[in-house]
Amino acid sequence: MSNYFIKSFEEYFGIYRKSVENPELFWQEIAEEHFLWRKKWDKVLDWDFTKPEIKWFQGAKLNITENCIDRHLVNRADKVAVIFEPNNPEEKEEKITYQQLYERVNKMANVLKSQGVKKGDRVCIYLPMIPELTISVLACARIGAIHSVVFAGFSSQALATRINDSDCKTVITSDGSYRGNKTIDLKRIVDDALEECKNVETVLVVKRINSNIKLKENRDKWLAPLLEEASNECNAELMDAEDPLFILYTSGSTGMPKGMVHTTGGYMVYTAYTFKNAFNYQENDVYWCTADIGWITGHSYIVYGPLLNGATTLMFEGVPNYPDFSRFWQIIEKYKVNQFYTAPTAIRALAKEGIEPITPYDLSSLKVLGTVGEPINEEAWHWYDDNIGKNKVSIVDTWWQTETGGIMITPLPYITPTKPTYATLPFLGIQPVLMDENGEEIKENQVEGRLCIKYPWPSIARTIWGNHKRYKETYFSTFKNKYFTGDGALRDEVGYYRITGRVDDVIIVSGHNLGTAPIEGAINEHSMVAESAIVGFPHDIKGNGLYGYIILKVIGEGRNHDNVRKEINQLITEQIGPIAKLDKIQFVRELPKTRSGKIMRRILRKIAHKDTSNLGDTSTLLNPEIVQEIMDNAL
């Protein structure tokens, strides 16, 4: 018998040892006993980090939706699979049972087929957090189409880049979305994007806000009438374990986002197993993750992980402060939520409101509190523990990435003793290592280094869509034979890990990964901007804020600087989305540069952090005198 559910710390250590001594055997047992395979694999794992090539369960055949839905119909047909809580608390919630989910996914799958979507085709999903989002994702998986969900807060240009990069011919969107007391015109954003996406043939439109939109003839179709006609039976396409399941874009250090490709078999096994153990999910629990399905957290821990375990997963369309700051706590009381998974930035924003919004609500159903997306500071951790968990609920600080597919370092609830700000110990089968600057592995404890993983796990992304070279360069070239995470970490005296943050050009703002390059690219398009450099600085709520140092061209002189600042943020909003707007903009005469012309971001970062006591040696700069000038005018 494999150890699908871990019950004690001793058991964790024993199974962990087994999982790293013989990973193939370990994963084979988990995979064999807990999933529905149409054909068994020929080989558990084949890998070579130098190519890099990673293949799990080669030769196996399956469909992930049979594992998420069909097999539960025997015992859980009437169990609620998805709870939908709308933005407006007066609108009635929706509860979708496994049987209903089966029918709705099949109908949607048949609609996609009727529109010519085939196995291997890419489908872009640009939807708010409504049931059709989950259903569309699963419908793609049902017929073997590769879904590419784009977070519905991205701008039309960001959407267009993603549609074109993976050559999607079909887009699923809605006539608009609700967000607090606002509505957002999603269809207009799609229309703008499609001006630049000549290969898109079909746009399926969900009616959500009843706005007065126009459908483009021969391209746009309302989804509802098509669904009505479609059959509620649809054979699940037989997929190879290594067939792509989805593409999800994440920011990188160049302007082009990276389309991380996840495949079917390994992703299924790993997300299911981590969900069960990291959240201690038991049969009648109600689980709620507040992320958006547009991010990896939503893919793995709103859709796939929970449904693979036959869980009840809650989707929330709205925002934490609408109608007021008690919304999360109201929802927890309303559905007696047992597991609550959110981001540190949300915790900090809610903590700022004090405890009045919380006290009227009964939060006693809570069993596990999770965090993800960025380092959680000690204050926020204690606030969460004291006020939401009332010091009785286990907190899991889960570290992982879009690229890793599932949770990598985390406490197991009620098993691993927690330590605020520490993600603690590796999950089963995960072998983290810390590397020093010379590329050597640091073996001892109480050290800090660059976090790498030295052995494959089933849900590692297999490539970057259309750019395997970039995949190799980004993740497998910095350290020989290791997957490099891009994060720094420290390991304490007992071997617990604390993630210290990114060591590359990615800045995490409110839990969202933002590359500096695309933001600088957007700024530089302003006709008055000569050059720019973006760094992060500590921000009370967002974790990191964005600080831009910008050189204006001579023609910028004499213009009102505040107007220029607004225009720059407007450009960023159009090209990337409002999440990437700059918090501070300092106009500078020059940027500090090395003699080879590289911007010294380290110095700019220190100035933005107001930590200028030790700037290091600046004498090797091309223009050392500019440093003092920038410091004198710092914001």
Ligand code: WTA
């Ligand atoms: C950061 C989100 C500290 C980290 C699942 C990582 C964290 C990046 C944590 C990935 C955590 C995520 N503690 N930092 N618990 N979780 N991060 O791809 O820098 O959106 O590399 O995946 O978020 O962000 P992504």
